Amino acid sequence: MKPAPFDYIRCDSLDEAAGLIFETGDEARVIAGGQSLMAMLNMRLARPSVLIDFMNAExxxxxxxxxxxxxxxxxxxxxxxxxxxxxxxxxxxxxxxxxxxxxxxxxxxxxxxxxxxxxxxxxxxxxxxxxxxxxxxxxxxxxxxxxxxxxxxxxxxxxxxxxxxxxxxxxxxDLPAGSGTGFGEVGRRKGDFAIVACAAVVTKSRVRLAVGGVNDTPVVKDWDALAPEDEAEALNALAWSLDARGDLHATARYRRDLVRGLGAQVLKEARACAG
Missing domain, CATH: 3.30.465.10 (Uridine Diphospho-n-acetylenolpyruvylglucosamine Reductase; domain 3)
Structure with missing residues (x-):
């Protein structure tokens, strides 16, 4: 398919782009890299009358x-x-x-x-x-x-x-001094969107795990203190609290298992990186 007709405006400044968006509202869409928007335009899932390109704005x-x-x-x-x-x-x-x-x-x-x-x-x-x-x-x-x-x-x-x-x-x-971070994901192929992705941030006062690919938005879980020996139980509780659903890529059970396994992996990495 091809996109529905639209006007294309290339802006030289952020002020110009913001002004055009303010004037046109839902009739306009901003295009930057276009890696997601162009596919939506071609499938006519998005039908803006004006496409505003602000990439020329320094x-x-x-x-x-x-x-x-x-x-x-x-x-x-x-x-x-x-x-x-x-x-x-x-x-x-x-x-x-x-x-x-x-x-x-x-x-x-x-x-x-x-x-x-x-x-x-x-x-x-x-x-x-x-x-x-x-x-x-x-x-x-x-x-x-x-x-x-x-x-x-x-x-x-x-x-x-x-x-x-x-x-x-x-x-x-900026993260506090002595913080550590970890990241891991599982997808069908390298470069695909993740079936489950986990990011961990460990500071002196907090242990945080963020999970993507399970709920409709990223989910963040904080613990004031979480000893390594308590992680398995905490991750199991987190996995069951998420709105895991099955689809063509993975079952709900597999997603919960990934939260437990990836969660433990990235928390271990974050702890190792923490000073």
Whole structure:
């Protein structure tokens, strides 16, 4: 199939793109990498009358550090972020999971903001946003609002972004000193969306496990203290609390088993990395 007819506007600034989105609302869609949107256009699951391309706006491609956070513009390519030599220092969890995002070809075009906007419950970048208490920076005209991952993802491919807003950036707070992270996923093939993905963050005061691919949004579980000998029981309780369902890719039982096995694996990795 081919897309329904639409107008294409290439913006030179974020102000211009935000203004157009504010004016056109649900008639417009923003295109960045296009790795998800183009498929939806071709299948006519999305039928915008205007397609707004903001990738020519330099401010969407910035990666900024400072103020105890890593700020990533919505238009930053996944491959560009992964290629940064300092990424493992700036954000070790992103450094671990980005190689699992799609394939080199899709990462070369796909963007950080695009993955967040698409909100696939099996996607790695939304999982990282929830695991790290990150925030989505939404822009409406010249006004900004910040929404945490738990509030931003409302359901499968459903977010809190209003029709007249666009995603300007994503902000990840710096982890406390001595923190450790772990990541693992299982898919049918390398590069496929995960059947189950788990991300762990261990600090001196908290043990956190985030799970993707089971519920309609990433699920985060925190423990104030969790001794290694208590992990199996805690992970079993977590697995049964999730809304695991069977489909063409896996049974509900297999997904729960993966939560237990992957959960233990990534928690062990996070503990080993913690200082």
């Amino acid at each position: 401010e969407t491609r910035r990666v900024e550090t400072g103020k105890n956070m890593l700020r990533i513009g919505a238009g930053v390519r996944q491959a560009e972020l992964l290629a940064r030599k300092d990424l493992a220092v700036l954000n070790p969890l992103l450094a671990k999971l980005l190689p699992w995002v799609g394939h080199p070809q899709t990462r070369a075009r796909g963007t950080i903001g695009g993955s967040i906007a698409h909100a696939d419950p099996s996607a790695e970048i939304p999982l990282a946003l929830c695991a790290l208490d990150g925030k989505v920076v939404l822009r409406k005209g010249r006004k900004l609002r910040r929404v945490g991952g738990a509030e931003f993802f409302l359901g499968m491919m459903l977010t809190d972004k209003a029709e007249d807003e666009l995603i300007e950036a994503v902000e990840f707070p």
